[in-house]
Amino acid sequence: MTEPRGHLQDRRREQLRHLKRWPGRPHGRRRWGLRSRLGRAFMLTALLAVILTTGMTVGTTMQVLAQFRPETSVTLSAADWDALVRQAGRTIMGGAVRAAVINTLLSTVVAALITRQLTLPLLRLADGAGRLQSGERGVTLPVPPRHDELRALTLAFNDLTASLARQEAWRRGLVADIAHDLRTPLSVLRSEIEAMQDGVQPADDAALSRLHGEVLLLARLVTDLRLLSLAEGGALSLTLQPVDAGALLGALADTYARRAGEAGVTLTLHTEPGVAVQADPDRLRQTLQNVLDNALRYAAPGAVELSARAAGPVVQLTVRDHGPGFAPDALSRAFERFYRADASRTRDPQGRASSGLGLAIARALTEAQGGTLEARNHPEGGAEFTVTLPVPDQTRAFASA
Numbered sequence: 001m002t003e004p005r006g007h008l009q010d011r012r013r014e015q016l017r018h019l020k021r022w023p024g025r026p027h028g029r030r031r032w033g034l035r036s037r038l039g040r041a042f043m044l045t046a047l048l049a050v051i052l053t054t055g056m057t058v059g060t061t062m063q064v065l066a067q068f069r070p071e072t073s074v075t076l077s078a079a080d081w082d083a084l085v086r087q088a089g090r091t092i093m094g095g096a097v098r099a100a101v102i103n104t105l106l107s108t109v110v111a112a113l114i115t116r117q118l119t120l121p122l123l124r125l126a127d128g129a130g131r132l133q134s135g136e137r138g139v140t141l142p143v144p145p146r147h148d149e150l151r152a153l154t155l156a157f158n159d160l161t162a163s164l165a166r167q168e169a170w171r172r173g174l175v176a177d178i179a180h181d182l183r184t185p186l187s188v189l190r191s192e193i194e195a196m197q198d199g200v201q202p203a204d205d206a207a208l209s210r211l212h213g214e215v216l217l218l219a220r221l222v223t224d225l226r227l228l229s230l231a232e233g234g235a236l237s238l239t240l241q242p243v244d245a246g247a248l249l250g251a252l253a254d255t256y257a258r259r260a261g262e263a264g265v266t267l268t269l270h271t272e273p274g275v276a277v278q279a280d281p282d283r284l285r286q287t288l289q290n291v292l293d294n295a296l297r298y299a300a301p302g303a304v305e306l307s308a309r310a311a312g313p314v315v316q317l318t319v320r321d322h323g324p325g326f327a328p329d330a331l332s333r334a335f336e337r338f339y340r341a342d343a344s345r346t347r348d349p350q351g352r353a354s355s356g357l358g359l360a361i362a363r364a365l366t367e368a369q370g371g372t373l374e375a376r377n378h379p380e381g382g383a384e385f386t387v388t389l390p391v392p393d394q395t396r397a398f399a400s401a
Helices: 007-019 034-068 077-133 149-197 204-233 245-261 281-300 358-368 392-399
Strands: 240-246 263-269 276-280 302-311 314-321 371-377 384-391
Touching: 034 077, 034 302, 034 314, 034 392, 077 240, 077 358, 149 204, 149 358, 240 245, 240 281, 245 281, 245 302, 263 281, 276 281, 276 314, 276 371, 276 384, 281 314, 281 358, 281 384, 358 384
Parallel strands: 263 302
Antiparallel strands: 240 276, 302 314, 314 384, 371 384
C-alpha cells in the first residue's frame, strides 16, 4: 500500500540521513569515502614518484661524481673538462629517463588498480540499469565491501529494484482484483439484459431494481478506487481541526440506529466528556462509517460498541462488535484491497453494495490525517477496530513519534 504524503516525506528524510551516514558503516568507524580514497591514491602516487625520481637522480649524480673523481690532483684541459661534463650530463639524463619510465609504469599500475575498484561497481550499476530498462525485475547487485559512496549507491539501487518489484507485484494483484470484482456485476447485468432481450424475463420493476443495484455496485467500486488512490497518494484536500469525538460518535450512532435495528444489531455508546481529536471531520466520519459498515455486515445479529477515550497525547476511537471475530489467517489481511473474510458477502444484510475497499480506505484516510487504524480480536470475543488520532495540541508530537 502506498504511504500517505506525510509518511513518505518522513521516510525520505530518514533515507537521506541514512545515505549521509553511508549504509552498512558501523557507528564510530572512520569514514574513507570515494573522494578521500582518490586523494590518498594520487598523493601516494605523487610521493612515490618524487621519492623515486629524487633517489635515482641523486644516485646517478653520486655515481658520476665517484666515477669521474680523479685519484690525484689533476689539472684538466678545457676540452677534457667539456667532454667530462657532457658525459656526466648524458649519464644523469639516462638516469632521469629511467626514473621517468619507472614512474610511468608505476603510475599506470596504481591507476589501473584504483580505476578497477571504481569502475567495476559502476559497470555493474550500468548493467543493472540496462536490465531494468529491458523489463527485468528483481535485479540485485553485489554490494562493494568498502563503506563509501559506491556502496551507498549500490544499496540504494538494490532498494530501488526491490521497491519496483513490490510495486509491480502490487499492480498485477490490483488489476486482477479489480477485474475479479468487476466481472460479477457485469456478468449479472449482461445475463439480465440478454434475458430481457430474448423475452425470457420481463423488464418489470423487480428486474430493473436488480439491474440498478448492480450499477450502484459498479459506481461504488469506481468511487472507492478513486478515493483510495487520492488518500494513499497524499492528494486529498484535508481541513484538520479540533473535532469533538463524543459528539461525532453520538451523531454516527443516531444515523445508524435504524439500519442497525433492521440488522438485529444493538448500538451502544461509551465516551468521555471533552475528548477532542485533530482531524478532518468529514474524513473522520467517513472512516468510522466504513468501519461501522464492516461491523454491521459481520456482527449481525449482536451488539456493536462505539467508544472514545483519551490516552495521553492521543485519543482512541473504538468500534467493537460481538460477532465471531477474525479467523487466524484473516486478521493480517483485514486492510487489503478487495479482501473479504466471507467472499460471498458482497452486500450487507440490507442488500447495500460493498466494494471490498471499505477498510483499506478507512486506514488510508486515517493515516492521511496523521493517525493509525488497527484491528484485533477482542479477548472477550468479537472484532475490535481502533482509530488513534492526536489531540489538537499534540499533533506535531504524535506525527513525529
